Amino acid sequence: GGYITLDSGYKNTGSCESAVTFLDGEKGILRYRGYTIEELAEKADFLEVAYLLIFGDLPKKEQLDKFHEDIKRNSLVDEDIHKILDAFPKAAHPMGVLSSLTSALTAFNPGSVDVTSEQDMYNSVVRILGKFPVLVAWTMRKKSGLPLDYGDKSLGYVENILKMMFKVPNEEYTQNPILVNALDKLLILHADHEQNCSTSTVRITGSSHAGLFASLSAGISALWGPLHGGANQAVLEMLEAIKEDGGDTKKYMAKAKDKNDPFRLMGFGHRVYKNFDPRARIIKKAADEVLGDLGVEDPILDIAKGLEKEALEDQYFVDRKLYPNVDFYSGIIYRAMGIPTEMFTVMFALGRLPGWIAQWREMRLRKEPIGRPRQLYIGETERSFEPISER
Numbered sequence: 390g391g392y393i394t395l396d397s398g399y400k401n402t403g404s405c406e407s408a409v410t411f412l413d414g415e416k417g418i419l420r421y422r423g424y425t426i427e428e429l430a431e432k433a434d435f436l437e438v439a440y441l442l443i444f445g446d447l448p449k450k451e452q453l454d455k456f457h458e459d460i461k462r463n464s465l466v467d468e469d470i471h472k473i474l475d476a477f478p479k480a481a482h483p484m485g486v487l488s489s490l491t492s493a494l495t496a497f498n499p500g501s502v503d504v505t506s507e508q509d510m511y512n513s514v515v516r517i518l519g520k521f522p523v524l525v526a527w528t529m530r531k532k533s534g535l536p537l538d539y540g541d542k543s544l545g546y547v548e549n550i551l552k553m554m555f556k557v558p559n560e561e562y563t564q565n566p567i568l569v570n571a572l573d574k575l576l577i578l579h580a581d582h583e584q585n586c587s588t589s590t591v592r593i594t595g596s597s598h599a600g601l602f603a604s605l606s607a608g609i610s611a612l613w614g615p616l617h618g619g620a621n622q623a624v625l626e627m628l629e630a631i632k633e634d635g636g637d638t639k640k641y642m643a644k645a646k647d648k649n650d651p652f653r654l655m656g657f658g659h660r661v662y663k664n665f666d667p668r669a670r671i672i673k674k675a676a677d678e679v680l681g682d683l684g685v686e687d688p689i690l691d692i693a694k695g696l697e698k699e700a701l702e703d704q705y706f707v708d709r710k711l712y713p714n715v716d717f718y719s720g721i722i723y724r725a726m727g728i729p730t731e732m733f734t735v736m737f738a739l740g741r742l743p744g745w746i747a748q749w750r751e752m753r754l755r756k757e758p759i760g761r762p763r764q765l766y767i768g769e770t771e772r773s774f775e776p777i778s779e780r
């Protein structure tokens with residue numbers, strides 16, 4: 390009973406107390422465990438940030454080394470998961486494949502569901518941090534018909550991810566530090582974002598005491614949609630369409646403003662940032678640097694810049710406080726790195742993994758109750774049943 394308030398889309402309703410990420414949408418501030426995103430993107434590496442998000446403080450050298458060792462020891466994936474992957478058609482979207490394989494991990498690690506101690510939790514955390522990049526790389530290799538690879542334990546976490554994705558048989562593989570730095574930065578920028586759609590999904594799924602892997606699988610599905618993580622793929626497809634169409638950005642601006650046209654300017658707008666997205670600022674600069682460093686000239690980048698300039702000066706976008714978000718420029722960097730467009734949202738998932746884990750762990754440690762929103766019923770009042778012959 391009691392009085393129920395309606396808040397569609399949870400625009401004003403807090404679902405939990407959290408000590409992981411601070412976000413001020415008016416001022417454009419984002420901090421993980423108190424550290425600004427600007428400083429972390431500049432100085433930290435992704436595994437350090439993962440540790441920080443999950444355990445609350447920056448690791449000392451020994452702590453980080455042990456964490457990395459534990460992750461590496463847990464990076465083997467059961468060969469039968471490989472068979473499940475093989476059963477998917479090549480054309481399957483990698484996000485669907487990844488959520489399925491992540492869910493399947495529960496079947497191969499049944500002990501991971503019943504989390505009763507912090508040690509149980511830790512074991513699940515290092516397992517998924519070890520296996521997830523393998524699943525990501527396999528998903529990409531399967532699409533391009535390459536044999537699956539387990540990477541190289543002597544490498545750093547992010548270096549190893551790149552090698553697992555790009556190593557070609559019978560060819561010498563050399564690390565490109567530009568790519569490593571770019572991916573490190575992108576993953577850090579995506580690592581957490583408080584109670585967004587996929588993170589809320591992970592927390593609410595986990596609140597029923599479903600295991601970590603099942604909760605993450607639900608989060609991956611939530612991330613897939615174009616209004617959330619799927620935006621990075623949608624942005625690139627939109628920029629390509631504009632280019633094919635002769636580069637007429639004005640036409641697409643008009644479409645985005647037309648209320649009878651479902652088209653939205655992908656990569657613009659954010660539920661909480663109503664001033665600017667601090668991640669977008671960092672990423673715009675990174676896109677320039679990475680393309681410059683790699684010597685890539687991409688006309689898509691010019692279209693993106695033109696579109697951004699027009700939108701920032703347009704009354705419709707100004708009135709609604711619509712600014713470029715993190716995913717407006719991320720796809721341009723992924724593309725320059727040689728990552729296929731359909732894999733972009735998977736890269737987002739790879740970055741968001743520590744955030745999802747940190748939020749799930751916090752939810753379990755705080756012994757939060759099962760998530761169960763209420764509703765306002767607007768359907769029929771009581772009716773009596775009519776036999777089928779009389780309807």
Ligand code: CMC
Nearest residue numbers: 615616617618620645653654655656657658659660709714
């Ligand atoms: N293009 C054109 N109009 C837009 C756009 C856009 N990208 N985004 C919002 N609007 C308009 C919307 O039509 C509405 O107008 P009106 O008040 O006249 O009806 C107004 O702005 C407010 O939009 P809303 O849909 O009520 O805002 P929301 O907070 O529910 O949605 C959003 C936020 C991110 C889903 C939305 O801005 C959007 O669809 N953007 C494009 C998709 C995108 O880039 N998503 C990635 C988000 S960042 C990565 C992540 O964290 O997942």
